[in-house]
Amino acid sequence: MSLDDACVSELHVELVVHDEGIEVRDLDSHNGIYHAGSRILRAVVPRGASLHLGESTICVDVVEASSTAPRPPRDSFHALHGKSEVMRELFSHLERLAPTELSVFIEGPTGSGKELIARALHDESPRAKGEFVVLDCAALPPALAESVLFGHAKGAFTGASEARIGVFERAHGGTVFLDEIGDLPLDLQPKLLRVLEQREVTRVGEQQSRPVSVRILSATWRNLRRMVNQGFFRGDLYFRLAQTCVVLPSLAHRRDDIELLVSEFLRCLPPEAACARAISGEALDELRARDFPGNVRELKNVIERAAYMCNGALIRPQDLAFDRLLARAPRNDGAETEIPDFKEAKRTAVDDFERSYLQRLIAKTNGNIAMAAGLAAIERHHLRSLLKRHGLHNPK
Numbered sequence: 060m061s062l063d064d065a066c067v068s069e070l071h072v073e074l075v076v077h078d079e080g081i082e083v084r085d086l087d088s089h090n091g092i093y094h095a096g097s098r099i100l101r102a103v104v105p106r107g108a109s110l111h112l113g114e115s116t117i118c119v120d121v122v123e124a125s126s127t128a129p130r131p132p133r134d135s136f137h138a139l140h141g142k143s144e145v146m147r148e149l150f151s152h153l154e155r156l157a158p159t160e161l162s163v164f165i166e167g168p169t170g171s172g173k174e175l176i177a178r179a180l181h182d183e184s185p186r187a188k189g190e191f192v193v194l195d196c197a198a199l200p201p202a203l204a205e206s207v208l209f210g211h212a213k214g215a216f217t218g219a220s221e222a223r224i225g226v227f228e229r230a231h232g233g234t235v236f237l238d239e240i241g242d243l244p245l246d247l248q249p250k251l252l253r254v255l256e257q258r259e260v261t262r263v264g265e266q267q268s269r270p271v272s273v274r275i276l277s278a279t280w281r282n283l284r285r286m287v288n289q290g291f292f293r294g295d296l297y298f299r300l301a302q303t304c305v306v307l308p309s310l311a312h313r314r315d316d317i318e319l320l321v322s323e324f325l326r327c328l329p330p331e332a333a334c335a336r337a338i339s340g341e342a343l344d345e346l347r348a349r350d351f352p353g354n355v356r357e358l359k360n361v362i363e364r365a366a367y368m369c370n371g372a373l374i375r376p377q378d379l380a381f382d383r384l385l386a387r388a389p390r391n392d393g394a395e396t397e398i399p400d401f402k403e404a405k406r407t408a409v410d411d412f413e414r415s416y417l418q419r420l421i422a423k424t425n426g427n428i429a430m431a432a433g434l435a436a437i438e439r440h441h442l443r444s445l446l447k448r449h450g451l452h453n454p455k
């Protein structure tokens with residue numbers, strides 16, 4: 060606290076709170092401290108006491124620590140928004156978790172915000188100045204997986220013309236987010252466990268290990284506990300990764316978030332873009348009735364598409380049906396039909412085709428990606444990214 064009083068020294072008094080009252084210490088001030096008519100150098104005064112310093116009088120008291128008062132619920136945590144009870148609880152949980160070093164395992168269906176949580180935990184942690192490195196374990200090329208994780212020495216294998224660091228060394232001082240951890244090959248699991256326990260990595264082709272300081276966050280849409288029971292995932296690694304768990308429900312289980320999410324998505328559209336900035340109550344009702352298998356990602360796509368494609372500044376229910384426009388029977392009642400922009404209409408038709416093809420493919424193969432990729436004659440990683448784009452990569 061500073062006083063605008065020429066008779067008060069630069070560092071005049073020190074106050075320390077005790078159970079019995081407030082201890083007042085004179086810091087060798089020029090004009091001294093007076094209480095109840097007497098000069099004091101060091102004394103304990105009761106709460107609410109008046110002190111005279113120079114020409115000023117101050118009242119010293121203790122404000123109860125605000126941490127004891129319940130905090131108002133928050134509707135956001137970094138880029139995450141939500142006002143449903145479950146999300147508000149999650150946000151205050153994340154607030155407590157962020158500054159710790161605990162490994163956090165994030166469970167939730169596709170598009171529900173797992174990566175956003177990981178990024179927010181990193182940004183709110185003391186490691187925020189370090190790197191946030193994302194590793195998609197489902198996209199690891201089998202032959203190079205170990206080198207991607209731990210790095211390799213020059214000449215460690217054919218094609219290793221240069222030494223390379225892996226994700227752990229890259230994230231030294233920061234955070235590694237292991238996405239789709241359920242897809243980590245079994246043979247790599249003990250090696251990962253060793254890194255997490257010993258906090259050091261050994262590059263492929265080297266003997267000596269290097270210390271690394273990283274916080275580990277991981278996520279999957281799979282049921283990892285079931286995978287542990289079935290022997291597809293090591294129990295010891297699971298417990299090391301899941302020092303604490305965060306569970307994200309699907310959007311269908313937190314419909315109270317939809318309105319807030321929609322207004323956030325509209326608010327974040329580029330300011331110079333000519334598009335809708337608001338949504339009608341009826342359109343919102345229609346959204347609240349939908350299932351959204353692709354969760355928040357799907358809602359975001361729907362809103363962005365409707366905002367750009369609708370005529371006017373307000374999204375109405377008919378604008379949400381745009382993706383079904385081409386599939387409708389042609390109207391013959393003479394009413395004027397709107398002709399969408401050719402490129403956009405073509406993209407929508409391709410989207411519709413892809414989605415229905417993938418749905419049939421996944422139903423036919425019972426969600427088996429390898430079999431589905433074989434049947435469709437496309438690469439597995441391509442199929443995975445198509446499924447992800449359509450919010451279908453969690454078919455069970």
Ligand SMILES: Nc1ncnc2c1ncn2[C@@H]1O[C@H](COP(=O)(O)OP(=O)(O)OP(=O)(O)O)[C@@H](O)[C@H]1O
Nearest residue numbers: 138139140141168169170171172173174175355356
């Ligand atoms: N609570 C939220 N608030 C705002 N945007 C969100 C929220 N949850 C998700 N999103 C948005 O939805 C999209 C998908 O989020 P994210 O990538 O974090 O999901 P995910 O669960 O990691 O998906 P996947 O399992 O498919 O990798 C992103 O565009 C993200 O910004």
